Amino acid sequence: MKNFYVDVILFALFVAELCFHFLPKILHEILGVAMFALIIFHVAINGRRFVSLTKKITPKKFLSVALNVALTICAAIIFVSGVCMSNFLFVDVIADEIQRNMTIHQLHVAAPYVMMILIGVHVGLHWRELWQRFLNSVGLTKIFQRRQKIFTAVAVILSGVGAYGIYLNRVGDRILMKHIFATPATELPAIIFALMIVGGVALFALITVLLNRK
DSSP: OHHHHHHHHHHHHHHHHHTGGGSOHHHHHHHHHHHHHHHHHHHHHTHHHHHHTTSSOOHHHHHHHHHHHHHHHHHHHHHHHHHHTOSSSSGGGSOHHHHTOHHHHHHHHHHHHHHHHHHHHHHHHTHHHHHHHHHHHHTOHHHHHHSHHHHHHHHHHHHHHHHHHHHHTTHHHHHTTOOOSOOGGGGSOHHHHHHHHHHHHHHHHHHHHHHHTO
């Protein structure tokens, strides 16, 4: 159960960090440091599980290992580039030419959206386990069994919101590291923008679940 709450807090921090347009810059940096520290804690408490994935490799285990490695690389890129761009917490230890480097800025923007896709795929691969842990934690198991179609409809609608958010926020261009300051999505209220990020994860989770059934 402890792992579940760590996952929830990590995901909440991830969504909050992608909503940086709506946060004070210093809060964005503080949350970024907190998120990276929690990622290290997450890796530490799941160390044995990660090691077990490397034994008796199957295609699914190989994909899980690759995903974990990719997520770790994304997290490292986000943190290091964030430190390089710092305006508050690390500003005194970073040279001006590094802080103003456009490639570093673009990496810091692109990596979180790659991470959004990877998180969605990860959730899709392990959705049964994660979903059951969620239902047990909030006491909704019996309700879900009676209202399964409603939950499914909500997931599909949320995925649709995510798809629209990907379009509005020009996620493809962001991942390609094109120079983008604002998009139609950033003009929307913070809660809607956050919902689009959650929906983006749900979209790639749903795609993974559907592909995994074939």
